[in-house]
Amino acid sequence: MTGQEGQVAKSLVERASHHRDIEAVAIGRPVLDLQKPETVLPALASAKPDIVISAAAYTAVDRAEAEPGLAYAINEAGAGQVAAAAAELGVPIVHLSTDYVFDGQCDHPYLETHLPDPTGAYGASKLAGEMAVAQANPCHFIIRTAWVYSPFGNNFQNHASPCQ
Ligand SMILES: NC(=O)c1ccc[n+]([C@@H]2O[C@H](COP(=O)([O-])OP(=O)(O)OC[C@H]3O[C@@H](n4cnc5c(N)ncnc54)[C@H](OP(=O)(O)O)[C@@H]3O)[C@@H](O)[C@H]2O)c1
Structure with missing residues (x-):
């Protein structure tokens, strides 16, 4: 999977460690750098995956307004390269996306x-990434999640005040 130091990748590696029949291999920079397309296929091929989980992304929601080019380079082009590499290896891809692809104005749960x-x-860069993934690999699963929380990284669970 991509996103070695990210909270989703770390959580999946931790969960997989409890299952003898699952080997989760997380690959990150500099071996796999979504801004260096030439690194993607060799890095993923080295893990001989049965499935690729695409959990690396540009995730700085507010900062993306100031650096949209970087957000698109990673979230669109990079995600597409990961999906293309999975296709080249003949395996499916599970790609993490976000509720930010919607405008948030709906007063009931969003459907596919x-x-x-x-x-x-x-959100725009992640939506572009979804399309790049779908185009690059016909065997894709795209998960639009609203919030990720884990013992790792920056999330409301780690920053919540203790109950009083
Ligand atoms: N966190 C949430 O609440 C949330 C909500 C909805 C959807 N999502 C989605 O879920 C997925 C995983 O999120 P997360 O919270 O685990 O993210 P995260 O903790 O911010 O981790 C993102 C990972 O992407 C890697 N990355 C960034 N740029 C890269 C590049 N150029 N090349 C290779 N790797 C790069 C980072 O590597 P470094 O460690 O080297 O920086 C980091 O490991 C993302 O697609 C995100 O959009 C997250």
Whole structure:
């Protein structure tokens, strides 16, 4: 999987460690750098995957407004390269996306059939990434999650105040 130091990747590696029949291999920079397309296929091929999980991304939602080019380079082009590499290796890809592909105005839960309408650069780059993934690998699963929390990284679980 991509995203070695990210909270999703770290969580999956930790969970997989409890299952003898699952080997989770997380690969990150500099071996696999989404800004260096030439690194993607060799890095993934070295793990001989049965499935690729695409958990690396540009995730700085607010900063993306100031550096949309970088957000797109990683979240669109990079994600597409990971999907293309998985296709080349003949394996499916599970790609992490976000609720930011929607505008957030809906007063009931979003369905897969709702039309995306991102309001910011991060959401737009992730939506572009979804399309790049779908185009590059017909065997894809795209998960639009709203919030990730884990013992790792920056999330509300790690920053919550203790109950009083
Ligand atoms: N966190 C949330 O609440 C949330 C909510 C909805 C969706 N998601 C999605 O879920 C996925 C995983 O999120 P996360 O919270 O685990 O993210 P994260 O903790 O911010 O980790 C992102 C990972 O991407 C890697 N990365 C960034 N740029 C890269 C590049 N150029 N080449 C290779 N790796 C690069 C980072 O590597 P370094 O460690 O080297 O910086 C980091 O390991 C993302 O697709 C995100 O959009 C997250």
